[in-house]
Amino acid sequence: MRNKGSRHAWWASFLFAGLLLAQSPEKPAAPAANLNQLMQGLFFPHSNVVFSTQRVNPTEVKRAPEPSAASDPLAGIFGGWDAVENSALLLIDGSDLLMTPGRVCSNGKEVPIKNADWVRYVDQLRAAGKVAYEAAKTKNIDKMFEASDVLNVACGNCHNRYRRANRCQ
DSSP states (O other): OHHHHHHHHHHHHHHHHHHHHHSOOOOOOOOSSOHHHHIIIIIHHHHHHHHHTTTSOGGGOOOOSSGGGOSSGGGSTTOTHHHHHHHHHHHHHHGGGGGOTTOBOTTSOBOOTTSHHHHHHHHHHHHHHHHHHHHHHHTOHHHHHHHHHHHHHHHHHHIIIIISTTTTO
16 A cells, blocks of 8 residues: 555656646746837946046046936946946946847847847947956056947947948848
8 A cells, every 4th residue: 555655646746747847937028128228228328438538537527416316427426437447347248138039129120139240249349348347447548548449349330230221120
């Protein structure tokens, strides 16, 4: 009798495990932001923090009257060179968001994450962010000019192909 009970328990466990394995994994949620929103909310403002070093030394940016509520990263509580470093890091890590499956462009077409040139442009952006981060750590304006040029070229390459008249095509 004991064997029969053990056998039933074994089969029940086996069937339960099979049911668990047969369950399809949850489909990941679609990205909340479309590509244009991602550009406006993340890449445009943080690229501009990097680009701003061409006209103003981050150490000379005055803190906002209420730094913790500042909308300008350079004048905020983590302002100055910290803001430049942080913005460069966001460009690096944010590049992964450009490769998120299911993201669409403002015209409703899927972001072309399988296109070889798209992948190359995303890699260029990531690399430009790394150049900007290394330059920002030196607090050297000349290096920031060079980093800004690398970032400008990376952005321009992708925009010339995907932003103009043929969005995401």
